[in-house]
Amino acid sequence: VDDSVKSSLIQFLAKLSPQNGQHNQHLGWNISSDPCKNRWLGLVCDGRNVSVKKLFLDGLNLSGTLQTSFLCNSKPLLNSLTVLSLNYNNISGEIPADIDNCKQLTRFHVRGNKFHGNLPSSLSKLVNLKRLELSDNNLSGNLPDLSRISGLTMFLAENNKFSGEIPQFEFSNFERFNVSFNNFSGLIPTDSGSYFASDSFMGNPLLCGDPLPTKCLSLKLEEVKPGGEESKHNKDHILMFSGYIMIGVFLTFIAVFMICKRREKVRKEDSRNRVAAVDDDGISSKFSTFSLSSEYKTSKAEFSMLSSESGGLSSSLIVLTNPVVNGLKFEDLLKAPAELIGRGNHGSLYKVMFDYGMVFAVKRIKDWGISSDEFIKRMWKIDRVKHPNVLPPLAFYSSDHEKLLVYEFQPNGSLFSLLHGSSSHNKNSFPWISRLDITGRIAKALAQMHKGLEQEEIAHGNLKSSNILMNWNMEPCISEYGLHESTSFRSDVHGFGLILLELLTGKLARDEKGICLADWVRTVLREEWTAEVLDSSLLAEAASEERMVNLLVVAVKCVESSPHARPNMDQVVAMIDSIKGG
Ligand SMILES: Nc1ncnc2c1ncn2[C@@H]1O[C@H](COP(=O)(O)OP(=O)(O)OP(=O)(O)O)[C@@H](O)[C@H]1O
Numbered sequence: 001v002d003d004s005v006k007s008s009l010i011q012f013l014a015k016l017s018p019q020n021g022q023h024n025q026h027l028g029w030n031i032s033s034d035p036c037k038n039r040w041l042g043l044v045c046d047g048r049n050v051s052v053k054k055l056f057l058d059g060l061n062l063s064g065t066l067q068t069s070f071l072c073n074s075k076p077l078l079n080s081l082t083v084l085s086l087n088y089n090n091i092s093g094e095i096p097a098d099i100d101n102c103k104q105l106t107r108f109h110v111r112g113n114k115f116h117g118n119l120p121s122s123l124s125k126l127v128n129l130k131r132l133e134l135s136d137n138n139l140s141g142n143l144p145d146l147s148r149i150s151g152l153t154m155f156l157a158e159n160n161k162f163s164g165e166i167p168q169f170e171f172s173n174f175e176r177f178n179v180s181f182n183n184f185s186g187l188i189p190t191d192s193g194s195y196f197a198s199d200s201f202m203g204n205p206l207l208c209g210d211p212l213p214t215k216c217l218s219l220k221l222e223e224v225k226p227g228g229e230e231s232k233h234n235k236d237h238i239l240m241f242s243g244y245i246m247i248g249v250f251l252t253f254i255a256v257f258m259i260c261k262r263r264e265k266v267r268k269e270d271s272r273n274r275v276a277a278v279d280d281d282g283i284s285s286k287f288s289t290f291s292l293s294s295e296y297k298t299s300k301a302e303f304s305m306l307s308s309e310s311g312g313l314s315s316s317l318i319v320l321t322n323p324v325v326n327g328l329k330f331e332d333l334l335k336a337p338a339e340l341i342g343r344g345n346h347g348s349l350y351k352v353m354f355d356y357g358m359v360f361a362v363k364r365i366k367d368w369g370i371s372s373d374e375f376i377k378r379m380w381k382i383d384r385v386k387h388p389n390v391l392p393p394l395a396f397y398s399s400d401h402e403k404l405l406v407y408e409f410q411p412n413g414s415l416f417s418l419l420h421g422s423s424s425h426n427k428n429s430f431p432w433i434s435r436l437d438i439t440g441r442i443a444k445a446l447a448q449m450h451k452g453l454e455q456e457e458i459a460h461g462n463l464k465s466s467n468i469l470m471n472w473n474m475e476p477c478i479s480e481y482g483l484h485e486s487t488s489f490r491s492d493v494h495g496f497g498l499i500l501l502e503l504l505t506g507k508l509a510r511d512e513k514g515i516c517l518a519d520w521v522r523t524v525l526r527e528e529w530t531a532e533v534l535d536s537s538l539l540a541e542a543a544s545e546e547r548m549v550n551l552l553v554v555a556v557k558c559v560e561s562s563p564h565a566r567p568n569m570d571q572v573v574a575m576i577d578s579i580k581g582g
Pocket residue numbers: 341342343344345346347348349361407408409410411413414462466467469479480
């Protein structure tokens with residue numbers, strides 16, 4: 001990477017972190033190293049490690065100003081940068097107009113900062129933009145004509161002070177849309193109501209039309225022609241329109257008031273039902289609930305962590321295993337706003353957010369008959385074995401009835417979502433070389449965990465692609481190690497084999513009809529040993545088919561029906577190393 005790019009990046013970060021260079025140090029950004037080869041944190045490069053593609057600087061407590069000129073006036077950075085993500089910091093000032101020089105941007109995220117002022121009209125020139133996230137700032141004024149950006153699929157702008165009309169976006173393309181709690185006015189664009197519920201529009205007193213309950217009669221104005229007798233009608237209509245607006249405002253206030261009252265009632269009932277927790281110092285604290293405004297096309301539930309399933313915690317032993325949590329208290333965790341992001345066979349997963357920008361993933365384990373003491377011992381044993389590609393729990397809570405694990409939230413999704421999620425249609429972005437790299441890293445991490453926990457006989461127990469998370473650097477991290485009851489190392493090998501098959505075939509580990517991928521691959525290969533099973537996007541690459549087939553052989557060994565016929569993870573690592581070297 002050019003020296004000019006390095007120095008632009010460093011200056012860009014320095015403006016975001018004005019007090020001192022602590023962030024540069026913390027993230028390893030220094031002019032004598034290479035951003036790609038030396039893996040500067042928060043930065044993702046292209047596969048050849050020559051250009052900087054993505055910047056993820058979320059939740060770092062950055063408090064300066066955004067000086068996009070360092071990125072967007074600097075060649076070749078302005079042509080390579082596709083993602084600029086600065087969510088959950090304290091950045092102030094305005095969004096600079098020269099951002100439009102970063103023509104390749106597909107994602108621009110500044111949620112949860114202190115930006116103010118109008119959005120620059122140049123933002124609408126970012127024609128490659130897919131996701132724009134501006135929520136929870138003090139931004140104001142009219143929106144620029146963002147409907148010009150035809151590929152936009154996500155627009156989140158709730159909790160700002162935007163005014164004027166909502167542009168006529170192509171709502172059918174949108175996965176997420178939210179403009180609630182602003183000062184938008186006028187008619188909600190037609191069709192939007194069929195894609196998004198009232199939650200996406202509420203809290204704008206002058207907004208009317210479907211899907212809000214406030215009926216909108218502004219269309220009548222357009223029917224009035226100017227001049228003569230009609231101008232009297234015109235005035236009448238304007239008066240009538242103002243009357244309707246007043247009624248609309250009144251109704252909206254009533255609706256918002258009723259919703260607040262209902263929430264208050266639910267909150268009171270919840271806290272009454274909950275048991276007061278007593279922490280290690282004997283301090284009593286009540287749990288309270290929050291709920292975030294829903295912004296999902298699919299109706300995703302959002303909760304405080306304990307609002308949905310808790311029957312009350314019977315004990316309050318907390319063990320923090322990692323100082324990264326910055327003195328976080330258990331009750332802080334319970335009080336913070338939380339969003340339920342998954343309910344699997346072995347429990348639920350919540351995304352928990354704090355005011356100061358830390359975001360955690362909290363796993364609540366379901367139906368595991370292990371005693372609290374046993375669980376605590378097990379967690380300490382697991383905590384002793386570390387690998388950079390294994391996500392360690394930061395803290396945990398254990399009672400006989402309740403077991404919670406706190407992890408750092410990983411913003412880039414899982415290997416599962418990368419392979420099968422909505423954005424996975426562009427398989428070119430997941431080339432063979434990255435897939436091979438991921439398999440090598442997971443295999444090594446798993447081998448090390450198996451070796452370190454051999455005596456204790458603690459395996460992962462539920463290895464699958466949704467438990468492989470992509471960290472800020474888009475490196476894979478094994479999550480939820482050892483959280484399962486009956487486990488064996490050879491069943492982890494089977495799980496790993498299935499992940500290899502998913503990576504090689506691009507198919508789900510179990511399809512909609514319940515057919516296991518391992519069975520399907522075995523059936524096809526029994527007929528004829530063929531590369532037909534491989535993901536077509538891999539075959540389309542000019543990469544070595546021989547290496548893919550060799551990896552397929554490893555995968556098939558790993559998913560042997562008899563556990564004894566499977567290799568151990570050390571053997572798997574050796575096989576993958578020889579494929580990589582070959
Ligand atoms: N630390 C994390 N950061 C971000 N996302 C996470 C984190 N941990 C898990 N997830 C994601 O949250 C979703 C739900 O996780 P969860 O572990 O509850 O489900 P699961 O792995 O499908 O089921 P289970 O492990 O219970 O069988 C998954 O898509 C997973 O990839």
